[in-house]
Amino acid sequence: MKDIIRAVIAILIICTVLFYVNNQLNKSTGRAGSDTISVYNWGEYIDPELIKRFEKETGITVVYETFESNEAMMTKIEQGGTSYDVAMPSEYTIEKMKENDLLIPIDHSKIPNLSNIDPYFLDLPFDPGNEYSIPYFWGTVGIAFNPKLLDGQTFESWEDLWDPSLKQEVILVDGAREVMGMGLNTLGYSLNTKDEHQLQEATDKLKTLSPNIKAILGDEIVETMRRSEAAVALVWSGQAADIMYVNEDIDYAVPKEGSNLWFDNMVIPKTAANVEGAHKFINFMLDPEVAAQNADYVGYSTPNENAIPLMDPEVTADERFYPTKEMRERLEVYKNLGLETLGRYNELFLEFKMDAQ
């Protein structure tokens, strides 16, 4: 009995000490202030230095939390019980969140830095007039490839993936819209098409790719490509940047037929407790200097026009990640297709996946 009591006391003492240490850490990061905002962002998607700087400049304490999928983030916000002030969903989730009435309109008069954003990235179909969302990062869907494993083969067209020499070499990302979009783009159709005939044609085209497919994966693609275990992959440009950061052999290309343009955006969820602070945070992130530092850290493309001159010219001149205006004209943003058509996309994608096995 005695040693049980002793053990209990020891555990309680350890917990108290840890609580105390945590509190001290809280204070040292200035978290004890009354004015706080909570930010809900993707993992590794902001430069931590910038949070510190924001806290110093505004006196607002930032409680920072991370998520790893749009769906998980949306569920947490929908269920309530949390009080996130700023979140960074992707464009298709913003549409869903708008439909479910989970967002608060953004007061543009409080975001003067919005003028730094390239108008090209504003007023897009998923959120006309940027009523609810402000662009954070953007990118494309394209092909990451390892020329070393392919004797210098390049990928200018989606058709190149069908090359017989790539037997069992191609990895696809496990996303219905990405893969179906690739099929549609290859045939010169819009990746927002609702035309059943075009969809069927695209699926048939995709099925002929089957012999070349090695696997259909999620985020594991990054690790596989880094280790040079695969030669070609259909990826988001963000993933490509992650891969290239470690493995310098890898190259990335957006095929000439066109592709998808994706966005992660800052929004203010319905659960927000400090709307004023949320606006300040969004405005802060749009400051050219801040945006430049953040893009430098994260490695994704910034929509901030005035940040680009402050960044390493070698990065911003890289047309793979900062495509020229002319190249961007071929890119398309996903439109909300409605449940029915989306279901059709998923169905056809499944059909293709089963065929690929």
Place this chain on the structure above:
Amino acid sequence: MDRSSKLSKVYLALVFVILYTPIFYLIFYSFNSGGTMSSFKSFTFEHYKAVFADTRLIMILINTVIVALLSALLSTAIGVIGAIGIIFLKNRKSRNALLSLNNVLVVSPDVIIGASFLILFTMVGVKLGFASVLISHIAFSVPIVVIMVLPKLQEMSSTLIDAALDLGASKRDVLSRVIIPYIKPGIFAGFFLALTYSLDDFAVTFFVTGNGFSTLSVEIYSMARAGITLTINALSGLLFIVTLLLVLGYYFVTNRTKNPLRTGVSK
């Protein structure tokens, strides 16, 4: 030494090698200056420095340990009382019913438990955070503790209690001087099992974290999206050392008792 015992020793060694290799492999690369786990360049402490420089990560680590210790402590207390209650139930039917209910909780998937807790907490209006994580960790640890303690109670002969009562012990004395000391190994085993369950639980915690409170498993999961960095290795190394110290502490405590009844801490 005969052949079969030699063979069994080799087998045992092999099992341990398989169990420990991935952990040591991970820790080994946490000292790699190369930045990836594919090739070892040179020895460095930079990843550990990166962990300690990131106060947010340290706070999450401390949170994780606090939740683990407190939830294990409380669930052990509840579980021991529950196990004693179950064993002394006179009615065999209700005893079996209680035991089955307990077992259902042990085998039910974490995802379901987590999702139902999320719904419960938001319905009742509990803010997601420290309290919600602690409560749900206690909830899934209690049945485990009950299962660890029950065999010890069943093994204990009822004549021991009769003898104590005959010799004039009060009911309280019987509990604190006979039953608890007898089932102590089970209690410690239950505590440590609850501790490890809490430390590595992802599925339940994932649903109930929020408002700036997060644990390591959830944090590592969202970090891993951008590829496993060596910071995660360093962090895992640190956590391994923490658990190692806890287990050493456990042996220190059990070795000091006069009757060194030991049970293995299993996972």
